[in-house]
Amino acid sequence: MNIAVAQSGGPTCAINASLVGVFKESLKEPEIDAIFGSVNGIEGLIQNHLIDLKTLIFTNDDMELLRQTPSTVLGSCRYKLPDWHEDESVYQKIVSNLMQRQIGAFFYIGGNDSMDTVQKLSAYFREKDVAVRIIGIPKTIDNDLCVTDHTPGFGSAAKYVATTMQEIVRDSSVYSIPSVTVVEIMGRHAGWLTASSSVLHELGEAAPHLIYVPEAEFSIEKFLNDVRKEMAKHKAVIVAVSEGIEVPEGVQSGVVDNFGHKYLAGIGSYLEETVRREIGCKVRSIQLNVMQRCSSHLCSRTDIDESEAIGAAGVRCALNGETGKVMVFRRLNDMPYTVTIETAEAAKIANREKPLPKSYINTAGNNITPSARKYFMPLIQGELTIQMNHGVPAHFTIQESLLR
């Protein structure tokens, strides 16, 4: 049989490693012939836009390069399948395109929206007796997927955040005057990535002195009090804040500022302005922006290796006849860190979100407890030896014309 694989949702450093896992494991399986890449996620299956990956990826060197290339080499999408009872035409197109190429298994690497696709497609295939197995391979820097201990892509993002936060601490501490630096970190609903900056405490850094996540209540008055208290103790106060924290007066990232004008920047800028106005000290805000999800030059080797392994496990799972499943990590131990890869029903993961446990947030709601570090620490360990090309990391890319 042939197989197909696609990538979906927001970029991370590890989605291509999972693709390598699927590809490499499929090469080993005598049952599997062609390995198709669907361009722009499920859109490629709908539009019959598939590429024979064996004509693009040849050597172990290619695969090593792909492992260190961020984002999705096959493109991505944000497409959500309709309910098939309401609109079956899209499903019929997918089935027809899969049949035409004799594809017997489809691997979808993505976040919780993509797991919705895995669930819907596999349910439809069961109903219609379509013999194509569908397996979800998770990924998201947000780490907010249920059932799995953590998500591929999160460890690299967390390593970037910790490393960059430490460099910002050095940068912010040089002048003799007091200052506040607000670092805005991705996470609209869950504070996992922001909370991971607390690993610096394990290394003896006092910073970040304040950490705000969407799971804790936030008020501007309390925030200003917190900052004033920390300023009494530290010359350069560092604040980590999730983009998704709720500001009571309804001001939020990308919406409206307190004058009713469209807000041009995020919550970091808003807090910067608030500190400037209410405290009047030197203050700066920094958005880690897309760098936190695409800085592969600084990826976590643990994350990349695990992301490849979970892709490979997906192939074995499909060959065992399973479908409608999502591959998940189960942690057996923090130290020495050990995980196994298991499967879960896509229905238990799709469209759900896993918040940060309450026990990770301190009672004041302005920092992360030491108990969280044993969870985060193993995920950021190890580095890849990055292959360079004229002083810049080498990337594996597919020529644009093939992706159009």
Add this chain to the structure above:
Amino acid sequence: MNIAVAQSGGPTCAINASLVGVFKESLKEPEIDAIFGSVNGIEGLIQNHLIDLKTLIFTNDDMELLRQTPSTVLGSCRYKLPDWHEDESVYQKIVSNLMQRQIGAFFYIGGNDSMDTVQKLSAYFREKDVAVRIIGIPKTIDNDLCVTDHTPGFGSAAKYVATTMQEIVRDSSVYSIPSVTVVEIMGRHAGWLTASSSVLHELGEAAPHLIYVPEAEFSIEKFLNDVRKEMAKHKAVIVAVSEGIEVPEGVQSGVVDNFGHKYLAGIGSYLEETVRREIGCKVRSIQLNVMQRCSSHLCSRTDIDESEAIGAAGVRCALNGETGKVMVFRRLNDMPYTVTIETAEAAKIANREKPLPKSYINTAGNNITPSARKYFMPLIQGELTIQMNHGVPAHFTIQESLLR
């Protein structure tokens, strides 16, 4: 004799490497006894706040860690010396503190403002027959110092910009819909760092498709036209822009938007809003912010090695009896890249700025010519083997109480 060294101005990845150069070379010189670090630049000399560095830096390992630690381990300042004819008291304090500790040479690592200090202090010392030699060691990510081929700190910033820009290209290219990404890069008056992103063209990337520097004329109409033209050719258009480009209607970084409201973010946000309003496509702006000057985990080995070497050369220069000089690089060849270290009069560097040569800017004023690449390329070559500590780069720090 004893010597003193201080660090000044905005942080870079290479200021501590120059400190290592001064320290290591001084250790070798039998003439030199104590090596004092002045805390917060020249402020430490005025306030008599000096630290005996031999009580803090012991081993080669310490020095290696210092080389990979960003920012200024001794703190920094933005202090500008008054003209001594107008206010001699500060000069007298400095002389008294230098004499008290039998300091015979002072090394000031900094940008063009710091070279003003080197010039003023050395002129005053000559006038008053104070036998303390003053040597400037340049640094700035802006690369806008006169006389020297390039500045320590620039190569690492350029390597960060090129690497991150390439990762942003991967990140921005995943969806099937057209998009524009505006990347804002530091440089208030000179476009060197923004222009250095053109090294990606040497690696076969079409991006950045548009590059705007302060040295070229800028208009919003032309910008929108440029973007529309590039959108016809590329799905994901990447724009690199210096924070200091002049927007005709007087809108500039941190000032006022075109509705008269205080502008909360930089020029990148402004261009993002303009594209959204006038073109209406998916658009994002990214500020590389302080990461471009403090991401030591990705420093250029060429830059770090040269920064150490220019610090060491400063010591030999002082021992040769010179004063009022700044150490500079003279490039002998692009490929193979060779530089020598020479000296220049501080007066020729202080308070001046070197713009990007006109020949580096294309005639349309919206990109960088291929001729610039042979200049930039050698500066970003090589990497340090970064020592890690629990998954995060190890830093050399001085306990906060000593710096207060």
